[in-house]
Amino acid sequence: MSRTIAIVNQKGGVGKTATAVNLAATLAACEQRVLLLDCDPQGNASTGFGLRKNSPQPSLYQFLIGHNPLEQVVRQIISPWLHVVPSSPDLSGAEIELVNTSARESWLRKRLQGAGSSYDYILLDCPPSLGLLTVNAKVAADSVLVPLQCEFYAMEGMSQLLRTLELVRRGLNPALQLGGILLTMFDATAPGQVQIAREVRQHLGLKVFDTVIPRHTAVSEAPSFGKPVIWYDLQSTGSRAYMQLAQEILRKKEAN
Amino acid sequence: MSRTIAIVNQKGGVGKTATAVNLAATLAACEQRVLLLDCDPQGNASTGFGLRKNSPQPSLYQFLIGHNPLEQVVRQIISPWLHVVPSSPDLSGAEIELVNTSARESWLRKRLQGAGSSYDYILLDCPPSLGLLTVNAKVAADSVLVPLQCEFYAMEGMSQLLRTLELVRRGLNPALQLGGILLTMFDATAPGQVQIAREVRQHLGLKVFDTVIPRHTAVSEAPSFGKPVIWYDLQSTGSRAYMQLAQEILRKKEAN
Ligand SMILES: Nc1ncnc2c1ncn2[C@@H]1O[C@H](COP(=O)(O)OP(=O)(O)OP(=O)(O)O)[C@@H](O)[C@H]1O
Ligand SMILES: Nc1ncnc2c1ncn2[C@@H]1O[C@H](COP(=O)(O)OP(=O)(O)OP(=O)(O)O)[C@@H](O)[C@H]1O
Numbered sequence: 001m002s003r004t005i006a007i008v009n010q011k012g013g014v015g016k017t018a019t020a021v022n023l024a025a026t027l028a029a030c031e032q033r034v035l036l037l038d039c040d041p042q043g044n045a046s047t048g049f050g051l052r053k054n055s056p057q058p059s060l061y062q063f064l065i066g067h068n069p070l071e072q073v074v075r076q077i078i079s080p081w082l083h084v085v086p087s088s089p090d091l092s093g094a095e096i097e098l099v100n101t102s103a104r105e106s107w108l109r110k111r112l113q114g115a116g117s118s119y120d121y122i123l124l125d126c127p128p129s130l131g132l133l134t135v136n137a138k139v140a141a142d143s144v145l146v147p148l149q150c151e152f153y154a155m156e157g158m159s160q161l162l163r164t165l166e167l168v169r170r171g172l173n174p175a176l177q178l179g180g181i182l183l184t185m186f187d188a189t190a191p192g193q194v195q196i197a198r199e200v201r202q203h204l205g206l207k208v209f210d211t212v213i214p215r216h217t218a219v220s221e222a223p224s225f226g227k228p229v230i231w232y233d234l235q236s237t238g239s240r241a242y243m244q245l246a247q248e249i250l251r252k253k254e255a256n
Numbered sequence: 257m258s259r260t261i262a263i264v265n266q267k268g269g270v271g272k273t274a275t276a277v278n279l280a281a282t283l284a285a286c287e288q289r290v291l292l293l294d295c296d297p298q299g300n301a302s303t304g305f306g307l308r309k310n311s312p313q314p315s316l317y318q319f320l321i322g323h324n325p326l327e328q329v330v331r332q333i334i335s336p337w338l339h340v341v342p343s344s345p346d347l348s349g350a351e352i353e354l355v356n357t358s359a360r361e362s363w364l365r366k367r368l369q370g371a372g373s374s375y376d377y378i379l380l381d382c383p384p385s386l387g388l389l390t391v392n393a394k395v396a397a398d399s400v401l402v403p404l405q406c407e408f409y410a411m412e413g414m415s416q417l418l419r420t421l422e423l424v425r426r427g428l429n430p431a432l433q434l435g436g437i438l439l440t441m442f443d444a445t446a447p448g449q450v451q452i453a454r455e456v457r458q459h460l461g462l463k464v465f466d467t468v469i470p471r472h473t474a475v476s477e478a479p480s481f482g483k484p485v486i487w488y489d490l491q492s493t494g495s496r497a498y499m500q501l502a503q504e505i506l507r508k509k510e511a512n
């Protein structure tokens with residue numbers, strides 16, 4: 001049974017792309033068939049896998065708006081278990097093009113129908129916004145994974161984020177679940193972060209992953225080599241944390 | 257002579273709001289009359305000054321779209337030199353409302369005409385996007401200040417950012433300058449960051465501020481007390497760095 005997970009948080013720089021890229025790689029390392037769609041016009045997830053943004057090959061825009069079949073836009077990355085549909089700069093035009101169409105929120109869900117038979121996990125990396133690309137990802141997803149930095153501004157946006165999930169659930173995707181909140185870039189020596197992490201677990205308890213991703217330079221340096229952290233420095237705490245996250249997600253899937 | 261500075265970078269989490277809030281406070285400490293507009297629907301700059309986001313009082317949306325006069329939407333904050341126009345959640349609707357209007361990029365510039373006589377500096381905090389709110393800020397500004405984290409993904413977006421400045425300059429705001437690139441959250445012990453900082457200075461030389469903002473917990477903890485870092489912990493390296501930035505900007509203004 002295939003699971004589609006949208007990785008969302010309108011707050012910028014909280015580790016959405018780092019989580020999308022590294023979770024895709026660690027799930028593939030567990031021999032899960034994984035498809036990652038880069039739904040962010042910035043295209044960071046694409047370059048995180050070494051894909052050039054300005055390539056002439058068709059990408060997510062052609063799949064979403066141009067109706068190119070999925071086989072034409074996927075790229076196989078290092079492992080046979082991992083496919084990536086890269087973003088491109090014309091994706092930022094997609095939001096404006098979709099605004100005046102009918103069922104503008106469901107384009108991605110419609111395009112992904114049937115893809116579930118070829119993949120165990122479909123991951124959607126989203127931009128830092130509440131716009132139509134992010135809404136399309138939430139409508140196409142079974143669940144959302146919310147990376148959260150334990151800092152004041154990031155915490156501030158949580159109630160707004162949970163409200164948008166409720167809106168999507170009520171209208172467009174009643175089955176959408178909150179898959180989990182992932183504490184990222186965590187610095188256990190900063191008292192403010194430890195305090196916020198405690199508050200998050202108090203309020204959201206079971207919804208918070210046991211796995212916590214520490215701040216570690218290997219995670220921020222790996223993208224400059226076009227690789228996820230497990231292919232850049234397998235022994236690093238960043239790699240171990242993302243491997244642990246993949247295993248926690250696989251255990252939860254079994255349990256359901 | 258009044259200067260309007262838009263603080264922009266479509267990459268998320270690079271310190272736009274931290275810079276907007278702390279530069280506003282340090283310029284006010286140098287007895288400059290400062291107006292800060294929170295142009296981000298997330299409203300982080302508003303809460304960074306202790307302003308509640310869901311207040312019934314009119315805010316930027318009413319000023320921009322509702323044509324309320326500036327005097328009705330400004331809040332004076334702790335010092336007589338500092339005024340803030342807070343954001344509100346309805347600002348996210350503004351982008352869609354503006355799309356089909358004429359001169360949709362120039363609304364903010366028109367609304368701010370005349371404000372220059374009451375302020376020495378007008379700062380515009382922008383969301384992590386290239387949408388209409390950010391374009392409005394770039395059209396209303398004399399110059400842009402670009403906070404930049406010395407990490408790979410943040411560097412990646414620089415060429416796109418510089419291209420958008422060129423587009424705004426060619427069409428809507430020929431006088432728009434690149435005021436400067438500010439290295440933020442800098443960790444001098446991380447070799448990757450030191451390398452990227454060296455590359456940025458090689459390529460962009462004079463456009464990079466001498467002042468570098470270090471990563472320091474006082475900067476990320478101050479917002480939870482609704483205060484800029486100089487009012488939270490004046491002795492911290494974060495406070496000293498932002499004071500230095502204010503002085504560097506004042507020296508440059510004198511030189512022009
Ligand atoms: N665990 C970590 N340790 C150290 N650095 C990290 C970690 N996770 C992410 N980073 C770095 O922090 C920065 C922000 O992360 P990232 O770009 O993944 O966030 P994002 O939420 O996708 O940002 P945006 O909102 O712009 O899409 C990046 O430079 C990234 O490499
Ligand atoms: N010099 C610094 N030292 C430590 N933490 C910092 C520093 N500057 C910013 N931060 C923290 O890093 C996080 C990201 O910064 P900030 O929210 O200002 O970025 P932004 O670019 O405005 O984000 P967005 O793209 O969401 O608008 C915040 O939690 C902020 O408090």
Ligand SMILES: [Mg+2]
Binds near residue numbers: 040
């Ligand atoms: Mg991202």
Ligand SMILES: [Mg+2]
Binds near residue numbers: 274296300382383
């Ligand atoms: Mg901000």
